Amino acid sequence: MIRDDGWARHCIWEHSRTVHELYRRRCRREAEEMTAHAQAAELLLDRVVVGDTLLDAGCGSGYFYHSLVARNVPAQYWGFDAAPSLVEIGRAEMPAFGLPAERLQTMRLEDVDGEFDHVVCINVLSNIDNYHRPLERLLRMARKTVILRESLTDGASYSYVRDDYLDEGVELNVHVNHYDRAEITEFIRRYEFTPQFIEDRRSGGRPELVIGYPHHWAFVLAERI
Ligand SMILES: C[S@@+](CC[C@H](N)C(=O)[O-])C[C@H]1O[C@@H](n2cnc3c(N)ncnc32)[C@H](O)[C@@H]1O
Numbered sequence: 113m114i115r116d117d118g119w120a121r122h123c124i125w126e127h128s129r130t131v132h133e134l135y136r137r138r139c140r141r142e143a144e145e146m147t148a149h150a151q152a153a154e155l156l157l158d159r160v161v162v163g164d165t166l167l168d169a170g171c172g173s174g175y176f177y178h179s180l181v182a183r184n185v186p187a188q189y190w191g192f193d194a195a196p197s198l199v200e201i202g203r204a205e206m207p208a209f210g211l212p213a214e215r216l217q218t219m220r221l222e223d224v225d226g227e228f229d230h231v232v233c234i235n236v237l238s239n240i241d242n243y244h245r246p247l248e249r250l251l252r253m254a255r256k257t258v259i260l261r262e263s264l265t266d267g268a269s270y271s272y273v274r275d276d277y278l279d280e281g282v283e284l285n286v287h288v289n290h291y292d293r294a295e296i297t298e299f300i301r302r303y304e305f306t307p308q309f310i311e312d313r314r315s316g317g318r319p320e321l322v323i324g325y326p327h328h329w330a331f332v333l334a335e336r337i
Pocket residue numbers: 125169170171172173192193194195198219220221222233234235236239240
C-alpha cells in the first residue's frame with residue numbers, strides 16, 4: 113500500500129498538543145511575545161516602508177504578525193508553514209486581530225515561490241535536513257532583506273535526535289543542526305546579499321537547550337546589494 117501522508121505523519125510539529133496550545137495562546141496574545149520575534153520586528157522597523165510585503169517562512173501559526181503590528185512595522189504580512197494543524201490554528205485565531213485567513217498558507221519550503229520585499233525565517237532551518245536549497249529559495253524570493261535566526265557555530269555539525277517532548281506514544285526524530293557561520297556567509301553572498309551576524313538577545317550568545325539539545329542562536333540580517 114502506498115500513501116501520501118508521510119510528511120505530516122513524521123513531522124514533530126504535528127504531534128505535540130503542548131506546542132499547539134502554546135501557538136494558539138500566542139495567536140490570542142495570551143502568551144508572552146517571543147524575544148526572537150521582538151528582535152526580528154525591531155530589525156525590520158527601519159527597513160520596511162509602507163506597501164512592502166513580508167513573508168514569514170515556517171511561520172508556525174502566524175503570530176509574528178503581532179510583533180510587527182505592535183511596533184507599527186507597515187508590512188503586508190504573509191506566512192506559510194508545512195504543518196497543516198499549525199496553519200489551521202492561525203487561520204482560526206488571527207482574523208480577529210486583522211490578519212485575513214488566506215494570508216496563512218500550508219506549504220513547504222520545497223514548494224514555495226513568489227516575490228516579497230522581506231523574508232524572515234526564524235527557528236526553522238536548523239531543524240530540517242539542510243539549509244542550502246531552502247535558503248536559496250528565500251534569497252531568490254526577497255527583493256530587499258532576508259532575516260534568519262538559526263543555530264550557527266564555527267564549524268558545522270548535524271544530528272538527528274529523538275524529540276522526547278511529543279504526545280504520548282509518539283516516537284519521532286528531528287534534526288538539530290548547527291550551520292557554519294563562514295559557509296553560510298559565503299553562501300548568502302553568492303545571491304548578492306550582504307550578510308551581517310547579530311547577537312541573539314534571548315540567549316546572549318550562549319547555548320540554549322531546546323528539547324534538551326544546545327542551540328547556538330544568532331540572527332543573520334542579509335540585505336540585497
Ligand atoms: C520551531 S518552529 C518555529 C515556528 C515559528 N517560526 C516561530 O518562530 O515560532 C519550526 C517550524 O518550521 C516548520 N517547518 C518544518 N519544516 C518545514 C518545511 N519543509 N517547510 C515549511 N515549514 C517547515 C514547522 O512546521 C514549524 O512550524
